[in-house]
Amino acid sequence: MEAHQRERTGASPPASTTLLAVAFFLPPRFTPERVRYDRRYRKLDQYRFISWFLAAPLLIYALFVISPFVQAFFYSLTDWSGNSATYNFTGFDNYERLWNDDKFREALGNSVLLLVLAPLITLALGLFFAFMLNAGGRHRKNQAISGVFGSSFYKIVYFFPQVLSIAIVAVIWARIYSPRSGALNEGLGVVGLDSWRQEDWLGGDLAIWCVLAVLCWSFVGFYVVLFSAAMSAIPREIYEASLLDGAGRATTFFRITFPLTWETIRTGWIYMGIQALDAFALVNIMVPEHGMDVIPSYLYEKAIRDAQAGYATAIGVVLFLVTLVFSVLMMRLGRRDRIEF
Structure with a gap:
């Protein structure tokens, strides 16, 4: 047919x-x-x-992105030194060695601590400063909300650390934490808190907290600008309606500003988490040798100083998996219904 x-x-x-x-x-x-x-x-x-x-x-993506990951996993299964073209296939011996490596577990613990606390503190400060700059001023005529006077100047001041190289930031804060002539010890002495002065801020248990403080300080300005841009996109009519209903600043923030900027907050959380895991420059420049380690600095130590590139590559694979798991969890746990306005 x-x-x-x-x-x-x-x-x-x-x-x-x-x-x-x-x-x-x-x-x-x-x-x-x-x-x-x-x-x-x-x-x-x-x-x-x-x-x-x-x-x-x-x-291009497969050649320059996926291919290096595959090669890294392959080299993590060898005893490659990094200084020659010869190597022996050792299977999962490097990963078994990682499991029993106390220094690696310490570095992993420090990285996880930064991963949890750095985004939490940095984004909380960024949200607070951005909300105050955009909605913390006195009510002006014909405006539902208004920012503080000179908010544009404050944004420049907050953003200034982002202009500096991370190496310069590490050098400056290393001088601030210096036990002899550092500004921190000298400042504590001036205000009468001599008992709080430390002989070694960056060489003991306080090192991780000092790195955390510098990490948050250097990135909080970026999030102030990012969240300010997200908040300025919220229609003023929504704030006017909430004020007519008697909502205060706290209610306005948690019921309007926070939900309507959640997508930006989630993206910022992932980005800041990755920055926290990649704290190599801060630790390597600011902290003296053996003061503390994070995963990238321990990887650098094994690859460059000890010529154990195969073992260092296994550390890099673990770092990749930690970053991947963190990003996937944040994308899934932070998923909400999109609010249109």
Whole structure:
């Protein structure tokens, strides 16, 4: 019946699966006519355009992003020193060694502590300062909410640490924490808190807390600007309606500002968590040797100083897994219904 109808209308018979597969890789001008008039070819043509359009970016991504990860995992299964082209395949011996390495567990604990506390403190301060700058001023005429006077200047001041290189930040704070002539000890002495002065801020148990303070200080300005931009996008009519209902600043923040900026907060949390895990520059420059370690600094020590590149690569794989698990958890646990306004 269908063959008779095709013969009457002059249409070509359906193309075979093989011809359709070959046509997927051919430009439209070289596609056989028999395939071109097949109904299945129309959908194939759509996917062919998308596939060829994404082929080059995907190839570059696979070559420069995915391939190094695969190579890193392979080298983590060897005893490669990093100084020669020879190595022996050792299986999961490096990971078994990690499991029994006390220094690695200490570095992992420090990194996890920064991962938990740094985003919490930094984002809380960023939200507080941004809300005060955008809604903490006195009520002005014909305005539901208003920022403090000179808020633009304060944003520049808060953002200033982001302009500095992280190496410069580490050097400056290393001088501040210096036990002899550092500004911290001298400042405590001036206000009469000599008992709080320390002989070694960065060499003992206080080192992790000093690094945490510098990490939060250096990034809080970025989040003040980021959250200020998100808050300025909220329509003023929403605030006007809440004020008419008698809502105060605290209620306005938790019922309006926080929910409507949640997507930005979640993204900032992931970004700050990654920055906390990558505290190598701060620790390597600011903290004296053996003062404390985080995963990146311990990786650097094993790869460069001890020439144990295979073992260091295994540490890098663990760091990658910790970062991946953190990002996935934040994306899933922080998922909420999108609020349109």
